[in-house]
Amino acid sequence: MKKETLKITANERLTHDAFAMTFEGCSRVKPGSFVELSLDGFFLARPFGAGDYSDGKLTVFYRVVGEGTEAMTSLKAGKEISALTGLGNGFRTERAKRPLLVGGGLGVAPLYYLAEDFASRGVRPTVVAGFRSARDVILRKEFAAISDIVVTTDDGTEGYCGNAVSYLKNNSVEYDYYYACGPTVMLKYLTEFDVKGEVSLEARMGCGFGACMGCSIMTRSGPKRVCKEGPVFDAAEVIL
Amino acid sequence: MNTFCGNKDTRTELFGYTLKNPVIPASGTFGFGYEFADWYDIDILGSISLKGTTLEARYGNPLPRIADCPAGLINAIGLENPGVEKVVSRELVKLDKVYKGKVIANVGGHSFEEYTRTAAGFNRADKVFALELNISCPNVKGGGLAFGTDPKVVEELVAAVKEASVKPVIVKLSPNVTDIAALAKAAERGGADGISLINTLLGMRIDLRTARPIISVKRGGYSGKGVFPVAVNMVYAVSEAVALPVIGMGGVSSARDVVEMMYAGASAVMVGTANLVDPYACKNIIEELPALMEELGIDKLTDIIGRAHNA
Ligand SMILES: Cc1cc2nc3c(=O)[nH]c(=O)nc-3n(C[C@H](O)[C@H](O)[C@H](O)COP(=O)(O)OP(=O)(O)OC[C@H]3O[C@@H](n4cnc5c(N)ncnc54)[C@H](O)[C@@H]3O)c2cc1C
Numbered sequence: 001m002k003k004e005t006l007k008i009t010a011n012e013r014l015t016h017d018a019f020a021m022t023f024e025g026c027s028r029v030k031p032g033s034f035v036e037l038s039l040d041g042f043f044l045a046r047p048f049g050a051g052d053y054s055d056g057k058l059t060v061f062y063r064v065v066g067e068g069t070e071a072m073t074s075l076k077a078g079k080e081i082s083a084l085t086g087l088g089n090g091f092r093t094e095r096a097k098r099p100l101l102v103g104g105g106l107g108v109a110p111l112y113y114l115a116e117d118f119a120s121r122g123v124r125p126t127v128v129a130g131f132r133s134a135r136d137v138i139l140r141k142e143f144a145a146i147s148d149i150v151v152t153t154d155d156g157t158e159g160y161c162g163n164a165v166s167y168l169k170n171n172s173v174e175y176d177y178y179y180a181c182g183p184t185v186m187l188k189y190l191t192e193f194d195v196k197g198e199v200s201l202e203a204r205m206g207c208g209f210g211a212c213m214g215c216s217i218m219t220r221s222g223p224k225r226v227c228k229e230g231p232v233f234d235a236a237e238v239i240l
Numbered sequence: 241m242n243t244f245c246g247n248k249d250t251r252t253e254l255f256g257y258t259l260k261n262p263v264i265p266a267s268g269t270f271g272f273g274y275e276f277a278d279w280y281d282i283d284i285l286g287s288i289s290l291k292g293t294t295l296e297a298r299y300g301n302p303l304p305r306i307a308d309c310p311a312g313l314i315n316a317i318g319l320e321n322p323g324v325e326k327v328v329s330r331e332l333v334k335l336d337k338v339y340k341g342k343v344i345a346n347v348g349g350h351s352f353e354e355y356t357r358t359a360a361g362f363n364r365a366d367k368v369f370a371l372e373l374n375i376s377c378p379n380v381k382g383g384g385l386a387f388g389t390d391p392k393v394v395e396e397l398v399a400a401v402k403e404a405s406v407k408p409v410i411v412k413l414s415p416n417v418t419d420i421a422a423l424a425k426a427a428e429r430g431g432a433d434g435i436s437l438i439n440t441l442l443g444m445r446i447d448l449r450t451a452r453p454i455i456s457v458k459r460g461g462y463s464g465k466g467v468f469p470v471a472v473n474m475v476y477a478v479s480e481a482v483a484l485p486v487i488g489m490g491g492v493s494s495a496r497d498v499v500e501m502m503y504a505g506a507s508a509v510m511v512g513t514a515n516l517v518d519p520y521a522c523k524n525i526i527e528e529l530p531a532l533m534e535e536l537g538i539d540k541l542t543d544i545i546g547r548a549h550n551a
């Protein structure tokens with residue numbers, strides 16, 4: 001965990017509502033960890049998963065859902081932002097020999113850095129990435145370079161027609177352990193389908209580093225803070 | 241102990257215990273303290289007010305528990321804590337490794353019995369130099385209305401806790417009342433050793449997309465920068481009404497706010513929500529204090545307590 005001043009180097013539109021913001025000046029962060037970005041004019045910082053990282057350069061992939069993320073779209077390269085970096089536990093990458101990465105919507109964001117991490121160690125993960133529609137698909141080319149990716153869309157406008165979990169149920173995908181991030185309903189169906197994996201959760205946060213109990217969820221092993229013991233939890237442990 | 245910063249004396253005192261400076265992280269915003277040792281050496285703190293503790297472990301309210309506001313936040317944690325026994329046997333032990341000073345245990349409850357038994361649970365904890373009674377909790381037997389809104393209930397509750405506890409008792413007042421001075425006086429009659437204020441102001445945010453309150457239990461407590469003037473006014477009023485030491489809080493985010501609170505009558509100052517948006521908030525405030533004292537011509541911080549009342 002660090003408090004750092006990050007400098008925006010790029011802020012690019014990916015789709016009608018998704019953007020990639022890249023910063024320099026970030027200390028090393030783990031796949032599955034998150035950052036809290038302090039935005040001018042907002043009291044609470046906004047949490048985002050580490051979407052990509054190398055040599056001090058951090059990328060977050062974000063979707064515009066409210067005022068804060070809307071304000072982010074107008075930030076320009078050169079602007080400095082105060083941030084807490086390296087928050088949360090991160091993915092336990094040592095657990096998989098044949099990793100499967102399951103993402104829904106912007107939930108694919110932290111999985112991209114995870115896929116890169118596997119690729120850097122000579123492991124080619126399988127990725128199943130679900131989106132609402134073709135116009136929502138992000139990072140397809142980037143994933144394809146380092147993983148075997150299947151894209152699914154709810155309306156069938158690109159790739160498999162259906163969601164990521166229905167794809168897994170209807171196709172034999174080889175893996176020994178999965179890493180998932182996405183909407184709660186997706187994670188719920190996924191953990192009902194298989195518990196050999198871990199899921200990254202979201203919660204509204206007060207602090208992001210374990211001080212306020214704002215993000216405490218009840219798990220099968222008692223209350224846990226999404227920002228501290230999480231955001232990544234054992235699939236067998238979460239109650240969704 | 242480093243009590244002098246340059247030639248400035250930042251010490252203050254509560255019930256015979258000397259704090260090296262008046263800055264105390266407020267209950268519920270600093271966990272059980274040790275979480276912040278990952279950010280900085282927390283030994284610099286005047287003291288620490290621990291997370292509100294109840295008799296048994298509590299999970300608290302469903303999520304969402306937090307809502308963002310323009311100059312603060314609303315929380316409805318619901319007093320999540322591991323229960324007094326574990327706080328004493330586990331949390332205080334962990335804290336002792338990273339903080340040498342003594343701390344304030346914050347006690348919550350939903351009945352007289354729960355308050356008194358929880359308070360007694362700290363009797364043998366040497367790490368604790370005082371209790372802080374959070375009387376903003378709903379009184380289950382009293383129809384769910386907060387204990388802290390009825391002077392008669394407050395007086396009796398404080399008297400009961402005083403009897404059960406061997407520690408000095410600070411009564412933490414709720415600002416959600418029409419006459420806070422009357423409640424301070426009731427606490428004084430009940431035997432309180434000190435008063436702290438303010439707890440959070442009732443507040444609500446509604447999601448424009450769903451037209452539903454953001455907080456799961458609809459309303460929560462508003463705190464942070466935006467409540468500072470409300471808090472200064474109440475600290476001023478209470479320190480005029482009682483002869484007890486007062487600990488001021490509510491929106492404090494800078495050394496300037498600390499001095500303002502002390503002018504209003506505070507002997508020490510708690511910093512809450514500011515810690516959540518900047519983990520270094522208390523450290524920065526403590527480090528800014530000597531230079532600010534120099535700027536304002538203050539040599540000894542205790543000289544300024546209540547100075548605004550002479551104006
Ligand atoms: C650990 C973690 C990682 C995340 N990673 C990503 C990511 O990589 N990409 C991405 O696009 N989004 C991510 N999110 C969700 C992102 O934090 C929210 O979309 C964002 O905070 C919304 O801010 P806003 O001001 O636009 O929305 P508003 O609704 O105006 O925000 C109001 C308040 O609610 C909070 N809030 C609203 N939605 C969420 C949410 N889903 N989760 C947590 N807090 C929320 C905001 O932080 C803010 O405090 C992540 C959330 C968490 C907890």
Ligand SMILES: Cc1cc2nc3c(=O)[nH]c(=O)nc-3n(C[C@H](O)[C@H](O)[C@H](O)COP(=O)(O)O)c2cc1C
Binds near residue numbers: 214267346412463492
């Ligand atoms: C997340 C959160 C949790 C809190 N928990 C407690 C608590 O357990 N007991 C208590 O007496 N006050 C609690 N408070 C109130 C604070 O201690 C403080 O009185 C209030 O927030 C005003 O100060 P501030 O504006 O500096 O935060 C809590 C406040 C917040 C923001």
Ligand code: FES
Binds near residue numbers: 225
């Ligand atoms: S957000 Fe404060 S404890 Fe998790």
